Structures are given as structure tokens and as C-alpha cells.
Amino acid sequence: MIVKGNKMIDLQCPEHGSKCKVKGPQVCRSAAGFYIGYYCPDCGPYDRVSTYFPTEEVAERALQICEEII
Numbered sequence: 001m002i003v004k005g006n007k008m009i010d011l012q013c014p015e016h017g018s019k020c021k022v023k024g025p026q027v028c029r030s031a032a033g034f035y036i037g038y039y040c041p042d043c044g045p046y047d048r049v050s051t052y053f054p055t056e057e058v059a060e061r062a063l064q065i066c067e068e069i070i
């Protein structure tokens with residue numbers, strides 16, 4: 001799901017198609033913890049591409065590292 005060279009990409013929402021934009025990869029929050037994933041502002045979480053992290057800071061650092069590698 002992570003596209004090389006694109007830090008933020010727009011995906012079509014599985015529920016509403018092109019009517020709403022799925023944003024990501026970004027740090028998302030759930031009951032299980034913080035993770036890197038894609039989020040639709042209208043429909044909620046769309047996809048998770050990382051493991052769960054204990055804090056938002058760790059998740060943000062992991063996202064930075066991913067962007068530096070790809």
C-alpha cells in the first residue's frame with residue numbers, strides 16, 4: 001500500500017469510491033494502539049500497514065523511518 005516516492009497518496013474509499021479521499025500513510029489510533037495506516041475522514045480506518053505501537057511518538061518515528069527508507 002505504500003507507494004515509493006509518495007509520502008501522502010489518495011486512495012479511493014471502498015465504501016464511497018471517489019466521493020471521499022482516503023489519506024495515508026499516516027499515524028492512526030485505535031483501541032489496540034497506534035499504527036501506520038490509511039484513514040478516510042468520512043468512513044474511518046481503511047487499512048493498517050504496520051504493527052501496533054505503544055505510543056503516538058513511536059508510531060510517528062516509525063513512519064519517519066519508513067519514509068526515509070522508501
Ligand SMILES: [Zn+2]
Pocket residue numbers: 013014015016020021040041042043044
Ligand atoms: Zn469514505
